[in-house]
Amino acid sequence: MIKVTAVQPESIAQELGLREGTELLAVNGRELEDFLDWEFLTAEERFLLHVRQPGGEEIEFDIERPLAEPIGLSLEPARIRRCANRCDFCFVDGLPDGLRDVLYIRDDDYRLSFRYGNFATLTNLKPKDVERIIEYRLSPLYVSVHATDPTVRRYLLRNPTAPEIIPQLRSFAEHGIEFHTQVVMSPGVNDGEVLQQTLRDLYDFGPAIVGCSVVPVGLTEFSKHHLVREPTRDECRAAVSLVEARAAIALSERGTHWAFGADELYVRADLPLPPAEIYDGFDQVENGVGAVRWLQQRIASSAEAISGWEGRRIGVVTGTAMAGLMPMVLEPLARVTGASFELLPVVNSLFGASVTTAGLLPGAAVQAALQGRRDLDLALLPGESVNDDGLFVDGMSAELLDAATPVEIRFSKDFADALAMGAAA
Numbered sequence: 001m002i003k004v005t006a007v008q009p010e011s012i013a014q015e016l017g018l019r020e021g022t023e024l025l026a027v028n029g030r031e032l033e034d035f036l037d038w039e040f041l042t043a044e045e046r047f048l049l050h051v052r053q054p055g056g057e058e059i060e061f062d063i064e065r066p067l068a069e070p071i072g073l074s075l076e077p078a079r080i081r082r083c084a085n086r087c088d089f090c091f092v093d094g095l096p097d098g099l100r101d102v103l104y105i106r107d108d109d110y111r112l113s114f115r116y117g118n119f120a121t122l123t124n125l126k127p128k129d130v131e132r133i134i135e136y137r138l139s140p141l142y143v144s145v146h147a148t149d150p151t152v153r154r155y156l157l158r159n160p161t162a163p164e165i166i167p168q169l170r171s172f173a174e175h176g177i178e179f180h181t182q183v184v185m186s187p188g189v190n191d192g193e194v195l196q197q198t199l200r201d202l203y204d205f206g207p208a209i210v211g212c213s214v215v216p217v218g219l220t221e222f223s224k225h226h227l228v229r230e231p232t233r234d235e236c237r238a239a240v241s242l243v244e245a246r247a248a249i250a251l252s253e254r255g256t257h258w259a260f261g262a263d264e265l266y267v268r269a270d271l272p273l274p275p276a277e278i279y280d281g282f283d284q285v286e287n288g289v290g291a292v293r294w295l296q297q298r299i300a301s302s303a304e305a306i307s308g309w310e311g312r313r314i315g316v317v318t319g320t321a322m323a324g325l326m327p328m329v330l331e332p333l334a335r336v337t338g339a340s341f342e343l344l345p346v347v348n349s350l351f352g353a354s355v356t357t358a359g360l361l362p363g364a365a366v367q368a369a370l371q372g373r374r375d376l377d378l379a380l381l382p383g384e385s386v387n388d389d390g391l392f393v394d395g396m397s398a399e400l401l402d403a404a405t406p407v408e409i410r411f412s413k414d415f416a417d418a419l420a421m422g423a424a425a
């Protein structure tokens with residue numbers, strides 16, 4: 001059963017009399033469990049929909065509509081699938097006490113992997129999940145492999161029952177499922193020869209594995225430092241060498257680069273970022289792989305849409321991770337817009353200075369950085385620093401921040417999106 005949370009005006013759903021609180025029970029006699037069932041089972045022009053109205057009345061509708069016309073429903077979010085692992089580097093262990101409950105959920109959900117590109121380990125799949133992945137052909141999936149050696153992988157995941165990843169991926173690949181994979185590199189555990197072997201195994205798997213990224217493990221002040229540490233510059237350099245060696249093989253044999261280092265890996269290795277061409281389709285940009293090159297491309301391709309900013313002063317709030325790389329993005333942006341940009345790297349006051357990603361910036365730290373900045377015409381904030389409800393990780397709302405700062409704020413994913421909305425008043 002899935003509950004309806006909203007009905008769009010003048011939609012098919014409204015015409016049928018569905019409303020907030022209506023329970024969607026079945027389509028063509030098949031019980032509905034979540035948004036996946038809903039999307040896949042209603043992907044026909046004609047279907048039978050069985051619902052229970054908020055008053056308890058059950059109705060079956062015979063629906064026929066052009067495929068292009070949406071039904072017009074919003075659904076309650078799916079209950080997140082909990083993780084079966086206990087990785088030493090888990091972000092949840094690195095959280096301080098007192099944050100919103102939802103932040104402490106270890107999610108590992110193949111549905112969100114398919115829908116949003118979240119990485120999943122596939123260690124918590126039940127037989128029914130396997131059937132659904134195959135039946136609905138949930139492809140591509142984003143999979144945290146970490147190591148193909150089952151012993152090393154089980155150690156990293158702290159899960160002695162984790163299935164062997166290569167046979168598991170093989171059983172899906174035989175049904176046409178493809179994968180983007182990642183290795184979170186924990187020094188002394190899955191770097192060096194283990195990483196080399198992992199990249200080789202995944203590459204030799206064949207084209208169903210579209211690519212593999214290597215991301216250095218990131219910790220907070222609260223992480224289990226007695227069990228896991230961040231890689232050194234030389235360890236990151238060694239990983240970059242392995243990635244680039246594998247990419248060179250892939251390029252000559254398959255015409256794609258296939259293996260990628262996260263931007264963070266290059267930063268920690270103190271090496272220049274590779275050019276945009278190596279990221280193929282930027283498939284893992286949300287994972288911080290090629291993010292700077294992707295931003296540069298977005299700015300170049302949106303130049304015409306972001307006019308009207310000549311002479312304006314724009315502050316760019318970011319986590320300290322990107323501070324060193326951001327000039328590579330802001331320089332072309334200044335050229336295109338005629339505005340001047342000031343980088344405002346914000347130290348994470350909640351998790352500690354070692355947490356450098358923009359997505360975890362607390363609202364209070366951003367507020368402090370913008371305090372008294374009446375000299376700015378606009379402050380751009382990373383879009384990933386707030387959730388869908390507009391809340392920062394510390395629970396501050398974007399609205400509250402807006403009211404508390406003397407400068408207009410806009411959230412942005414790629415600068416062009418916020419600047420194309422027109423110059424600040």
Ligand code: SF4
Pocket residue numbers: 083084085086087089090091092106107108121157
């Ligand atoms: S897979 Fe590991 S890092 Fe991810 S949520 Fe589970 S325990 Fe945490």
